[in-house]
Amino acid sequence: MTAVVSLAREWIGTPYRHQCAVKGAGCDCLGLVLGVWQSLNGRLPEPVPAYTMDWSEPQGDEVLWQAAARWLVAKPLEEEAPGDVLLFRMRAGSVAKHLGIAGRTGARASFIHAYAGRAVAESALSTPWRRRIVARFSFPLEGA
Incomplete structure (x- = not known):
């Protein structure tokens, strides 16, 4: 881990x-x-402006x-690793507006995320969730 x-x-x-x-x-x-990010780096890379739930x-x-591309390290979608930041597009044609952190990879893949109406949870990275991934990143200090 x-x-x-x-x-x-x-x-x-x-709680969400x-x-x-x-x-x-x-x-x-x-x-x-x-x-x-703050636990790894001590402070945020830039101030976070107010944002709406629709993410523009x-x-x-x-x-x-x-924002993710400015501060995280982009990686190919097929290069899965625990700790990756996953960016999801919730509907075709919409903007990418959900994030999660890969918990496990392989046959029992999971990701940790928060979403409206729920608390932070570790969920199975099922086929419907996998289809929504549009980008994969790592934290700059991961593995250091």
Whole structure:
């Protein structure tokens, strides 16, 4: 298990709270990734502006993808590793607006994520979820 996976699993059970990133109190999918980033790096790479739950979907702007590309290390989709940050497109034609962290790979693949109405959980990376992955990243310090 990687340090990233261990850190992400510490957030399991944290209630969903839009625009929050406080372990045990509340977070959304971005808040989970930001919380893990802070544990690894001590501070955020840039201020996070307020954002809506639609992630600029009406405008078609890939705001979340662009931010991930600025601060995380992009990798090929087929190069799966525990601790990867996964970016999902929830519907065809919509912007990518959900994040998770790979927990396990292989036959029992899983990912850790927060989503509206739930707490942070580790879910099976089932075929429907896999089909939604549009980008894969690693944290800059992963493996260091």
